[in-house]
Amino acid sequence: MLGTGFQRVNFRINSDHNIGKRFVFGQTLLVSYGKQNQEPSAGGRTQLKNIIAMTPYIPVMDPTMIGGYRGPDGSDGSDPQNPVRAAVQDLSTNQDVRLLGSIFLEATIMPWLKYRLNVGMDYTSSRLYQYNPIYNESFNGRSLATLGDRRTSYFSPVVTNLLTFDKTFGKHIVNIVGGIEHQKFTFSRLIVGGSSTSSTITELTGLSLPAINQSGLPADRPRDEAIIYSYIGRLNYEYAGKYLLSASVRYDGASNFAPGQKFGTFPSIGLGWRISEEKFMKDIAFISELKLRGSYGLLGYIPGNYLWQSTISTGTNAVLGGQLAQGAFYNQLGNQNLAWEITKMTNVGLDLGFLSNKITFTAEYYTRRSDNLILNVPLIPSQGFSVSPIANIGDMTNSGLEFQLGYNKTQGDFKWNISANLSTVKNKVNKLDTEKSTIATGNVADYGGYDITRTEAGHPVQSFYGWVTDGIFQSEDEVKSAPVQVVGDAAKPGTRTAPGDIRFKDLNGDGKITADDRTYLGSFLPDFLYGLNFSANYKGFDFTLFFQGSQGNKIYNGTKVISQGMLRLFNAGTDVLRAWSPTNTSTDIPRAVSGDPNGNSRTSNRFVEDGSYLRLKNVSLGYSVPGSALQSFAKGTLSSVRIYVSAQNMLTFTKYTSYDPEIGSRFNAQLTSGIDYGQFPAARTMMVGLQVGF
Numbered sequence: 001m002l003g004t005g006f007q008r009v010n011f012r013i014n015s016d017h018n019i020g021k022r023f024v025f026g027q028t029l030l031v032s033y034g035k036q037n038q039e040p041s042a043g044g045r046t047q048l049k050n051i052i053a054m055t056p057y058i059p060v061m062d063p064t065m066i067g068g069y070r071g072p073d074g075s076d077g078s079d080p081q082n083p084v085r086a087a088v089q090d091l092s093t094n095q096d097v098r099l100l101g102s103i104f105l106e107a108t109i110m111p112w113l114k115y116r117l118n119v120g121m122d123y124t125s126s127r128l129y130q131y132n133p134i135y136n137e138s139f140n141g142r143s144l145a146t147l148g149d150r151r152t153s154y155f156s157p158v159v160t161n162l163l164t165f166d167k168t169f170g171k172h173i174v175n176i177v178g179g180i181e182h183q184k185f186t187f188s189r190l191i192v193g194g195s196s197t198s199s200t201i202t203e204l205t206g207l208s209l210p211a212i213n214q215s216g217l218p219a220d221r222p223r224d225e226a227i228i229y230s231y232i233g234r235l236n237y238e239y240a241g242k243y244l245l246s247a248s249v250r251y252d253g254a255s256n257f258a259p260g261q262k263f264g265t266f267p268s269i270g271l272g273w274r275i276s277e278e279k280f281m282k283d284i285a286f287i288s289e290l291k292l293r294g295s296y297g298l299l300g301y302i303p304g305n306y307l308w309q310s311t312i313s314t315g316t317n318a319v320l321g322g323q324l325a326q327g328a329f330y331n332q333l334g335n336q337n338l339a340w341e342i343t344k345m346t347n348v349g350l351d352l353g354f355l356s357n358k359i360t361f362t363a364e365y366y367t368r369r370s371d372n373l374i375l376n377v378p379l380i381p382s383q384g385f386s387v388s389p390i391a392n393i394g395d396m397t398n399s400g401l402e403f404q405l406g407y408n409k410t411q412g413d414f415k416w417n418i419s420a421n422l423s424t425v426k427n428k429v430n431k432l433d434t435e436k437s438t439i440a441t442g443n444v445a446d447y448g449g450y451d452i453t454r455t456e457a458g459h460p461v462q463s464f465y466g467w468v469t470d471g472i473f474q475s476e477d478e479v480k481s482a483p484v485q486v487v488g489d490a491a492k493p494g495t496r497t498a499p500g501d502i503r504f505k506d507l508n509g510d511g512k513i514t515a516d517d518r519t520y521l522g523s524f525l526p527d528f529l530y531g532l533n534f535s536a537n538y539k540g541f542d543f544t545l546f547f548q549g550s551q552g553n554k555i556y557n558g559t560k561v562i563s564q565g566m567l568r569l570f571n572a573g574t575d576v577l578r579a580w581s582p583t584n585t586s587t588d589i590p591r592a593v594s595g596d597p598n599g600n601s602r603t604s605n606r607f608v609e610d611g612s613y614l615r616l617k618n619v620s621l622g623y624s625v626p627g628s629a630l631q632s633f634a635k636g637t638l639s640s641v642r643i644y645v646s647a648q649n650m651l652t653f654t655k656y657t658s659y660d661p662e663i664g665s666r667f668n669a670q671l672t673s674g675i676d677y678g679q680f681p682a683a684r685t686m687m688v689g690l691q692v693g694f
Helices: 047-053 083-089 476-481 558-564 574-578 627-634
Strands: 005-019 023-037 091-110 113-132 145-169 172-196 208-212 223-239 243-254 263-274 287-301 311-320 323-332 341-354 359-371 374-376 390-392 394-411 414-424 426-432 438-441 453-456 463-466 469-472 502-504 519-522 528-538 541-551 554-557 608-610 613-624 640-654 685-693
Touching: 047 083, 047 558, 243 287, 263 341, 426 453, 554 558, 558 574, 627 640
Parallel strands: none
Antiparallel strands: 005 023, 023 091, 091 113, 113 145, 145 172, 172 208, 172 223, 223 243, 243 263, 263 287, 287 341, 311 323, 341 359, 359 394, 374 390, 394 414, 394 426, 414 528, 438 453, 453 463, 463 519, 469 502, 528 541, 541 613, 554 608, 613 640, 640 685
């Protein structure tokens, strides 16, 4: 897309060194640099939204306008802004440098007892530079150039001490690990911004009265700190190569929680039985592996920093001594009872191998129950708080099956492997904080102005929720005989509906279409996910192919609301050329009418689509230089050299009618997965790389 781009350079080096007979020293280091020209959001809207809605009969360029671009005036649908101008002029460039590394020292105290000290760090320094020049494209314009410079540093040191006991007693193999880990997370931010009467000033030194750290948003705090302490214990036991036991426990403390809630204990246990090692299996030669296993454990989730505390906003005024002064107020309730979100995981699996493991098969059933779900609690405005607090408000269960089938073969110098996997998921919210409580999300005015998802006990999380369509009215008689479609026009109820409007179903039978006629329309969660991997090696060449797919998931197509909705006087997609009219009644596109008085674009099954897809996610081809050539060329200084080319997202097969079925969640907002707000589609990526080992 015009105005966007991404560059990345990585350097990685790892090494291990023996120091005498008892000590091993090693290090890992990753250095990376990235530069991204981010998608502009002119008017707070995505580029796709502006592209679709931009008035098509207005020229892109206009040298008579300030900035040289033209947009709509007040009579042409003024919300969209010229997407070409935004892409070319509104700069938002993020650069980051990352250092990720660790060093370790391992000491062999006894042949069966080792101590390991690992010290690592993750450091990132980033700069987000945003520059928006003066322009006037008619209705929309900017009288002052604005500049923002956001510097962020992230530093996370971690120190891990591990003591390992590993010894064999006849048929008994025992491995015991005990450890202590300390990790700290520090974010520092310096955010400076200002404006200028000239578009030629692109540095902070030319601005008048620049503001420092004036955002007030939680994500823009000048400094964030968090600490996690962990005590770790793990036991692995094996008897006669047949019976397996694994047990572990973590005792974690996180500063993210209030006093009295900081620590949590998370145990786990796993059992395994290699049936193929039993005597009664020895005569079944074609079965090379048969293993039954099961496990149960707890896992804790840590939310963001300071969420249990009340927050203060300075975005108001106060009167002190008859004079107007800067004021402050509590805008979010604190929650000193905020506790760990705990997931209880149960797995039962079967591993099979045939013909010396040329053919492998794995089947597994899993269930994961998350207690004390950490979510935002909806508030009514009369409570006086502008930000919803965070609380533990319910529990949820995910369960399903996972399968994997593989085949590998060697024919001389040619080796190849193919594997396929499939997993199902069934989700259910078991309870929320109160018996009748629901969480509604997704309401954006540009996309119909109604909530799109609902989370309620007894249903999958954030299911799509809205009205059900029942065709298009073809005559006045049909309108008069149908339930009242729009309630609220007290003087002339029902007059906002006409032939050509969508008919919505009266699910509760009360003769009128209201919020009580909404129902569940599907889930963003798939019936199953699947993948296919193929890899091959021939002499120094290697080739990999990876397909990824999703089946049965639904997507709320918000871009269809924009392209078909005709909410206001904006451009639309070509589908509206099929809009209903007295001479074009065989269509699924409602009439074109200013203001959408019938609410044809309200949240409904009209915009819920099948999001299933199959995508060629990755393909790569590489060549490794033979060791003999390296030896003669590099005289032993190089251990390996590989050059490769790869590509991502090359092909996609889907019936989804918008740009990309793999959409995720815009801004990573809670409970909005599967809603297509015009997100930037996944880019096709080509890479050339070189891997060198010393």
